[in-house]
Amino acid sequence: MYTLYHHPFCPHSRFVRLVLGEYGLDLRLVEERAWERREAFLVLNPAGTTPVLSVEGVPAVPGVGVIAEYLDEVCGIEMGDRRLMPSSPAERIEVRRLMAWFNDKFFEEASNLLVTERIYKRFMNEEDGGGPPSTDVIRAAKTNVRYHLAYIGWLAQRRNFLAGDRLTYADLAAAAHLSAIDYLGDVPWIEDDAAKAWYARVKSRPSFRPLLSDWLAGVPASRTYVDLDF
Structure with missing residues (x-):
C-alpha cells in the first residue's frame, strides 16, 4: 500500500497519481495543505512541498522527480511494455x-x-x-x-x-x-x-x-x- 501526501489540484501530485494508476498500485490519499507547514509533514519533507510518497519499510520519498525515479526502480522492469520509462x-x-x-x-x-x-x-x-x-x-x-x-x-x-x-x-x-x-x-x-x-x-x-x-x-x-x- 502506497500513501501519497498530496493536494487534489497540485499538478505534481496529479502526475504521481496517474503513474500509480497506470501501474495498478493500491493508493491511500492524504490531503496536505503545504502552506500550513504542518510539523509532521515537514518531518517527511523538510522542503514542505507536495507530493510525498510513503511506503512501509523505506524512507519517505519526497518530490515529483524523486518519486518518479523511485517508482521506475522498484516497479518499472516488472511492468514490461507498460513501463513508463524507456529502457534505452x-x-x-x-x-x-x-x-x-x-x-x-x-x-x-x-x-x-x-x-x-x-x-x-x-x-x-x-x-x-x-x-x-x-x-x-x-x-x-x-x-x-x-x-x-x-x-x-x-x-x-x-x-x-x-x-x-x-x-x-x-x-x-x-x-x-x-x-x-x-x-x-x-x-x-x-x-x-x-x-x-x-x-x-x-x-x-x-x-x-x-x-x-x-x-x-x-x-x-x-x-x-x-x-x-x-
Whole structure:
C-alpha cells in the first residue's frame, strides 16, 4: 500500500497519481495543505512541498522527480511494455527532458501560478500569502499556457506520444498539469487540434478517472474537464 501526501489540484501530485494508476498500485490519499507547514509533514519533507510518497519499510520519498525515479526502480522492469520509462539511454534522456519541461518550466510559468491564485489562495491565511487572486499573475500565466500548448501540439504532430511511440512519464506529466488548469477553464483547446486530440487520448485512460472526479466547493469544473469528447 502506497500513501501519497498530496493536494487534489497540485499538478505534481496529479502526475504521481496517474503513474500509480497506470501501474495498478493500491493508493491511500492524504490531503496536505503545504502552506500550513504542518510539523509532521515537514518531518517527511523538510522542503514542505507536495507530493510525498510513503511506503512501509523505506524512507519517505519526497518530490515529483524523486518519486518518479523511485517508482521506475522498484516497479518499472516488472511492468514490461507498460513501463513508463524507456529502457534505452537515448529514449530515457528525451523522457527526462520533457518531464523537466512540464514539472519545472510549465509548473513555474503556468500551472502553479494559476492553481495558487485561483485555488490555494482561497484557503490560505493572509500571513501565508492568501487573499484575492492577482489578475496580472493570472493574465501572464494564461499567456504562457498558450505557448506550452503549442509545444505539446508540435510534439503530438510528430510522434504517437510526446516522447516517442508509446505512453511515458512525459505524457503523464504534461497531462497532469493541463488537467489542473483545465478544471479552471484556462486551457485554450480551440487553438491547437493536435494537442487537444493527444490530451483526449490520455484523458480517456482508466488512470485518469480519479482525477476527473475531483471537485472543489465554490469552484465548479469547466465544461471540458470531465467531457471525454470535448
